[in-house]
Amino acid sequence: MSSQSFRRAGSTRVELDGRAGAGRPPITAVIQSVLPNLTRAERRVAEQLIDDPAAASGWTITELAQRAHTSATTVTRLCRSLDLPGYPELRLTLAAEGGATQNHVWAKDAGDLSAKDPLDEVVASVLNGSLRALQQTADQLDLGQLQTAVSLLVRAGRVDVYGVGASSLLARDFQTRLHRIGLNASNSLDIHEALVSAAQLSRGDVAVGLSHSGAAKETIEVLSEARRRGAHTIAITNHSRSPIADVAELMLTTSAHDRSPLRESAMIARHAPLLILDCLFIGVAQRTYAHARRRMEAAALAVESHSLLPRRQHG
Numbered sequence: 001m002s003s004q005s006f007r008r009a010g011s012t013r014v015e016l017d018g019r020a021g022a023g024r025p026p027i028t029a030v031i032q033s034v035l036p037n038l039t040r041a042e043r044r045v046a047e048q049l050i051d052d053p054a055a056a057s058g059w060t061i062t063e064l065a066q067r068a069h070t071s072a073t074t075v076t077r078l079c080r081s082l083d084l085p086g087y088p089e090l091r092l093t094l095a096a097e098g099g100a101t102q103n104h105v106w107a108k109d110a111g112d113l114s115a116k117d118p119l120d121e122v123v124a125s126v127l128n129g130s131l132r133a134l135q136q137t138a139d140q141l142d143l144g145q146l147q148t149a150v151s152l153l154v155r156a157g158r159v160d161v162y163g164v165g166a167s168s169l170l171a172r173d174f175q176t177r178l179h180r181i182g183l184n185a186s187n188s189l190d191i192h193e194a195l196v197s198a199a200q201l202s203r204g205d206v207a208v209g210l211s212h213s214g215a216a217k218e219t220i221e222v223l224s225e226a227r228r229r230g231a232h233t234i235a236i237t238n239h240s241r242s243p244i245a246d247v248a249e250l251m252l253t254t255s256a257h258d259r260s261p262l263r264e265s266a267m268i269a270r271h272a273p274l275l276i277l278d279c280l281f282i283g284v285a286q287r288t289y290a291h292a293r294r295r296m297e298a299a300a301l302a303v304e305s306h307s308l309l310p311r312r313q314h315g
Contacts, residue, residue: 025140025142025255026097026136026139026255027049027082027090027094027097028049028050028053028097028136029139029140029253029255030083031049031082032239033238033242034046034081034082035239036214036215036239036241038078038081039074041071042070042074042081044069045064045070045074045078048064048068049064049090053094053097054094056094057091057094061075064087072087075087113125126267129257133254133255133256133257133269134271136255136256137254137255137272137275138275139255140253140255141252141253141279145250146252146276146280146283147283149234149250149252149280149283150283150284152206152232152234153178153280153283154284154287154288156183156184156205156206157184157202158185158200158205159175159178159186159205159206159207159208160185160186160187160194160201160205160206160207160208160222160226161174161175161185161186161187161209162187162198162207162208162209162218162219163210163211164191164216164218164219165216166212166270167211167212167219169270170210170273170274171187171210172189174187174208174210174277174280175187177281180299181284181285181288181292181295181296182291182292182295191218191221191222194218194222195221195222195225197222198222198223198225199225200229201226201229201230201231202229202230203230204231205230205231206231206232206233206234207222207223207226207232207233207234208233209233209236209247209248210235210236210237210273211236211242211244212237212238212254212256212269213237213238213239214235214237214238214239214240214241214242214243214244215239215242215244219244220243220244220246220247223244223247223248224247227247227249232249233247233248234248234252235247235248235252236254236273236276237251237252237253237254238254238255238269254275254276256269256271
């Protein structure tokens, strides 16, 4: 297993175990990550590419511009935002990645639902959108970063998990699971309490921040405080080029298409970070297996009397 290193501001170099990631993430994930920073015209082009990347690989720059109701110059600007020299390279990238995803045939996207769609189509659309978000997140997940995050959590003296809004529910669930396997993990819903908790962290501790947009002010503020105190910081977000990147040492990104008038895509977006959190939890439990198993059994016994089901047999 190779060694991965990184430098934290104001700290010495830290060597961490973890295999290298797969390199550049899929182009659709890169496009998704830059959406918040695009102009309206560039965003229309980007959404055309996200909606049907396979078809887009066959369009000329003029055809793409017409579909997005903009100019070829706007398409070229978007390419540069994606760190690509121009549109020919974008088409080649889309075509090259098309083979890896040709077996995933997505039905109606959640963002296409209308107020008049029957319930069976709603069920199918939400299921399809969830599967798509999970698959695309798994496809672009940097395994090197994931392994490094697991290593940091295993070695941490304390783990703080932050999130606001819908992300607060995910943060609370992750903290509870870590606590159940014996980690000293905490989560605060109140911003003042979260800041106080972050201020108590020190070198070797870990702060995990969840923000789909990557722009939640409160989450960024507490991660910044945790980093200032010497703790390692991990961000889980759908937008890698968002403000949260400025305070995170490690970035674990999701790939959830979140354009939807009924906000059902925002609901689906919760599933993608859950995939990452589940992988982190299992990775930590594997590395601390004997201890984690004892802690989970002790937790189960402690609450067993509160269940109406028959008492389990322990042997």
